[in-house]
Amino acid sequence: MVFAALSLFAGAALVWLSLWLKLRSDQCLHWPSVTGRITESRVDDEHLEMMKPILRYHYEVGGQIYVGFRASFSGYGVSRTAMDAVVKPYDQGRMVRVYYNPRNPASAVLDNTAQSDWLYWFMFGVGFFILAAYLTLR
Known part of the structure; x- marks a missing residue:
């Protein structure tokens, strides 16, 4: 019964995450934009098991400066090639369009x-x- 409850919880969390990603992905199509600057763009591979793309950019909205880190609401894969593809278009120092x-x-x-x-x-x-249904009904 514990595994059924854990499976139910995991299922609910993943469905919630998926719906949040879908909503944000649809919403950002209509977000306003400003010009920003890439301040960091690299793949952190110091520990290969925790390798990840690092992307930071600064932008200003209403007189306040913000630091962003997200290229998009899409995933990026686990290979070095996939992570390189995320950061490649965003060279450090480059001016970019930021949708907020x-x-x-x-x-x-x-x-x-x-x-x-x-x-x-x-x-x-x-x-x-x-x-969870299978574990509950068997």
Whole structure:
């Protein structure tokens, strides 16, 4: 019964995450934009098991300076090649268009047209729901 409850919880969390990603991905298509500057763009591979793309940019909205880190609401994969592809278009010092959430300017992306990987997470969540049902009914 514990595994069924954990599967149900995992399924709910993943479905919630997928819906949040879908909503944000759709919303950012309509976000206003400002010009920003890339301040850091690299792949952190110091510890290969924790390798990740590092992207930071500064932008100003309403006289306040913000620091962003998200290229888009899409995932980036786990290979070095996939992570290099995330940071490659954003050389350090480059001026870029930053799309920000008008309700929360601290939330921003550089690519507002990239499709999120929400369906991937949704399917995993549904899989956990099915597992929870199986464990409960057997």
